[in-house]
Amino acid sequence: MVGVAAAGWAYWHLNDNITSVDINSALGGDRPARAVAAPSVSAPAAAASPPTGSLNILVLGSDSRSSKADKALGGGDSTGARSDTAMVVHIEAGRTKATVVSIPRDTLVTRPSCPLASGGSTAVAHHTMFNSAYAVGGPVCAVKTVESITHVRMDHYVEIDFSGFAKLVDALGGVDVTTDQDIDDNRSHLHLKAGAHHLDGTQALALARTRHGIGDGSGLGRIGLQQKLVKALLEQMAATDLLTDPAGLYRAADAVTACLTTDTGLDSLSKLMRFGRSLKGLTASHVTTVTMPVVTAPSDPNRVVAKEPAASALWASLR
Template identity: 70%
Template sequence: MAGVFVLGLAAGGWLYWKLNDNITSVDINNALGDNRPAKPVTTPSAGATEPLPSEAMNILVLGSDSRSGEENQRLGGGNSTGARSDTAMVFHIDAVGRTAKVVSIPRDTLVTRPSCPLPDGGETEERYGVMFNTAYALGGPVCAVKTVESMTGVRMDHYLEIDFAGFAGLVDAVGGVTVTIDEDINDEKSHLQLDAGTHTLDGEQALGLARTRYGLDGGSDLARIELQQQLVKALLTQISATSLLTNPAELYNVADAVTDSLTTDTGLDSLTELVGFGQSLRALSADATDTVTMPVVPAPSDPNRVVADEPEAGELWESLR
């Protein structure tokens, strides 16, 4: 029995090390320093001299189209190097983890991309009127975070990035997701064919739905964002229906599917931190999650691009501070 116990500990330790070692992390706080928006604070209570730090949290979540690895190449349909952030969402979670607002940023938004530090010690140049997703393509997670903070004035507390294989693996690990679509989809580029109606999708189908654009009426990125937001809620619904956060075996299956495809900031770069973060959100449901898109209008310089619609966009970001 003692031998079995020791072997069990060794196996558990190896599994923890394996999953922990899978996670890629970026020290965004150190790279950006103090030149960032202030952390949110609460209104001071009666008798208090200063406002207290808020426990609300803002997380930048990016979906990367990295082609690294055989599975990403298969799912992405290409073998090019590099990656883009074709999906960008800011998750604002309240202080007790019971409600959330998810704000999508269209990848075609023209923004001012600030000067960003590079790993080799250099810096990128500030550029005006460039597509939002060029920040990640040029300067990786650090530049993506700095660009979002610059355009919104909202401090990002954490960063999460998942690639094609990780997203598909996550959906499969939770047993698929159920969505309802209003029109037939036939998109060769995202390898997706679906009739209008309600479907339970596996990981590869869900990835195709998250990526589809040309199979939609008008081929709009904004229409694609609506499907991505529906997938977010479907995932929350499916996770709530399982014992994911209380069943170690199920949790391991999800962690094994996701960690190898995950990049985080250093505040979430261990299995312990990720599990603790997930468990802190166990009360969050799809019904308590509001999904919106940053208000935009066609760009005067290019009808195929958009710009923030002010003052509505500024008011939305203000609500997250």
């Protein structure tokens, strides 16, 4: 009885950890059509047979600096939140291959009018930074902005904040990453020599955030490191048999769910588990990482704009 009660409490706790946003209701029907019908991960039939249709998922790493945990992890003193990391993850039908497309946060875009939870909507903004969409309108505006510039329907939305990312890495026992150059960044507190490294959660988070210690100091250099971390996490999860370590499994699940925001299609532990089972054939070697083609913005040397026609061709290939 004690064991059943403990298991029930653990399930309730993990389920209650997850924050969700009803993006479909907020955006209504004014969205790109799904190129290929994607089975819902919450469909009853999925319990027996995990869905295998293609999916497009907007994954954001939120730069939320309002909590003590985030500040301790190098979040700084500023308040509010913005999306420092944005990736469109395209999972092919069969769920054994994926393409991860990073969108530079400094990209100048036309931000569409977005509905606000408090009522009303934001105004259309031209030549504004991509990551301002999250700052002014949260996940709903982030999804609408991505769909407006890509014309690709986002089937799901997943957001994880800094503290959750660090805790997940620690719960997995760290990650192995090879850097191509020395990194010396006092702002992110990261100092690494070129070569192979085993990073704990705090170091992995610093690697995901560093930009002043590599390249020209822009966000473009950071994107390459973030893509390395995505593959490193996939490899570590594949190498860590959490099913034989209940305590480790709980730590990993608690770390993820406590700092996770999803759309309503992934807003429960059962939905996430079903989705995870559908990806069991997806390995790091079958994940392609690219960055949306960009060029320096004519109006501002510190900003970029989509490089055409290459950017449009990339999004068309995903569609």
